[in-house]
Amino acid sequence: MLVFVTGASGFIGRKIIEDLLSHGHGVIALVTSDASAEQFKALKITTLVGGLEDSAVLQQGAQLADGVLHFAFIHDFSDFSRGCQVDREAIEAMSEVMAGTQKPLVIASGTLIARHPTMASEDTPYTRDMLAMSERATSSDLLFKLSKEKAIRGMVIRVPPIHGIGDTGMLAGIVNAVRSSGKALYVGSGQARWPSAHRDDAAVLARLVLESGKAGSTYNAVSESGVAWVNIMAVIGKGLGLSPMSGSPSEVKEALGFFADVMSLDNPTSAAMTMKELGWIPTGPELLDDLRANYF
Template sequence: MRVFITGASGFIGSAAAKELISHGHQVLGLARSDASADTVTKAGAEVLRGHLEDLEALKKGAKESDAILHLGFIHDFSDMPHNTAVDRAAINAMADAIAGSGKPLIIASGSLMVAKGAVATEDSEISRDPGPYDRWRSEDLILALTKEKNFRGMIVRFAPTVHGAGDKGFAKIFVDMACKNGRALYTSASARWPGCHRLDAAVLLRLALEKGKSGGIYHSTAEQGILLKDTLELIGKRLNLPAECVSVQEAAQSLGFFAHAMTMDNPTSSEKTQKELGWQPKEVGLHEDMLAHYFD
């Protein structure tokens, strides 16, 4: 297959590009800058210049490819309504471009979209919070468009802690914040988050493209639920800093958005995903990976 990837130069996208190419697929990667284009080229992929708000570029990439991985997202927590609106516009544009083709279009979502308080499965209802963080609307959109426009739409929900060398996501942010604040802060002693190595996530994406069902929802979670308390205590111990559980209000003064996110109890199963796609995560777990790569 020739696969068009948005976010192809990103942490997960670059791993997915290499995984696909190593299994005989071709990759066309969206790149908005020279640096991103260089990353895409070094992965062995072809470059399409453009960005997530360049709808004509997105349509071109979708039309010229056999499959689409939509992994790009604007990670600016100060303006989430804009970011999620851009995401939906991108999905609409690419869906229009492949209408009637039966092509696979996979969008990225997150396990934190799923209702909290119990182990989330692929069949669990998402939490439709009316607040500014409304990325869940993209899930509803892709499933509706899949039926309406006759293509093979799917959702892959990633763990909030997709980890590996070069990570700039939640786990690395927690390390950096602890260094800045002189304390490793967390806001719940019981909140659990799933984890997954980026290379395992890349394999799942390839398998979903090759085997996934239209309307399928898949979970990229290798570890079902890691106590955030344990993660922050590991950070504190490694940095020789105190790890402290504080109120959301106190934590928000230095952690901002993350103070609220850390209260979410989000254990997430991938049992159905593993059975349906034959996915078997094999890379190291979050804490082992952090000790190896996050404190240089």
Template sequence: MRVFVTGATGFIGSAIVRELIDAGHRVVGLARSDTSAASLTAAGAEVHRGALDDRESLRRGAAASDGVIHAGFNHDFANFGAAAEMDRRAIETLGEALAGSHRPFVVTSGTALLAPGHIRTEEDALDPGSPSAVRLASEEMAMSFSARGVRVSVLRLPPSVHGNGDTHGFVPALIAVARAKGVSAYVGEGANRWAAVHRLDAVRLFRLALEAAPAGARLHGIGDEGVPVRDIAGAIGRQLKLPVTALSREGAEAHFGWLAHLFSQDYPASSTLTQKQLGWRPVQAALIPDLEAGHYFNG
């Protein structure tokens, strides 16, 4: 299969490229820069020059493919609304290029978009009250193409997609805060949970979704259903040899900045239905053992 991949040089996307090539697929990666293009060539992928906000380049890439994996996102948290709208437009463009072809289209979403208060499952509806609610339109746009002759599936990822090479995710951000403040902290009792998945498990699920997920499938890439945030803070503290402490909710924003709300929320999630549907099983290291391996703290 000739697969067009957006975000093909990112932390997750680069591993998707490797997974697809190793499985015998041809990969065409979206590249905005010469550096990205060189990285794709070195990985054995073809290069398609363009960008997420270049709708014509997206249309051409999707039209010439046997399937699309959309793993790209502009992680500009200072302008999150604009980044989410760019994502929605990219999904719309890619989907329209595939309409009526019954080709696969795998779109990345997140379990943090689902209603709180329980372990989130694949059957849960999107939550308009989510702090990331501006991204709801992306998943809704993707799902709309299941009625337009596209074998679209949405793959929801947890707050932590971890593994060697993770430098821009939420865990590295928490580590940077701990280093800067001289303490590894959590909020309140720290009993709120984060779901997590190792990126090598996640990318295998992306491939399985491309190959076998039915139209309209909602999939969860979850390894750890819920790791208490005090355990995450504890692992960071041990590795950095820093004290671990609890903060009041009032003190969290001053300490964590934009991470305060996210690190205060309860985000457990399950992948039971996904595992039954596609035969996928997470087999890589869980989040805490991955932190204890030490690679997050080198340099």
């Protein structure tokens, strides 16, 4: 299968490409610059230079490919709503040239916007009261609508905070914020739990969903259902030589900025249905072990 991958040069995207190639698939990679394209020369894959607002480039990739893994997103938390709008427009543009083909179009969403008081699953509806963050769910709404209307195989992967060597995402951002502030703070009792997965395992799941996922389905890329923040911050604090401490939401926000808001979200999440349906078996290191070994 020839696969168009957006977010190709990102933390997860690079691993997705490696996994696809190792399993006999071809790749067309969307990159944002000629400099980004250079890193893929050794892999001898096709690259298209453009961004999520370049509809013609997105349509070229989607039309040439047998399927799409859409993992790019504009992570500008100062204008998150705009990033969500651009994402919807990108999905719509690609779906136009895939109409009637039953080609797979797989998009990434997040577990943090699909919460449940005991344990979220693949069937848990999105949490719609999180202001700008909840708008990310509208991409999934649109994809499932287009999947029916345009006869494409639309599927969603809800991605938790991903960890691994070379992390440029939320966990690495929190470690850097703690380092800069000199304060290893968690919110309240620190019992809010985050699900997680290793980058390698998330990449494998992306391929499995592309190959075998069912139209209109949601899959959870979760290997650990929930790690409490008091335990995460204990590892971060030790790694940076700081004493972990409880703080009020305002104190944590003053020290760590935006991250304080998401660190307070209790998000235990299961991937039992995903594992059973697709035979996905995560093998990567667990979050706390990976933090200890590779983040300091």
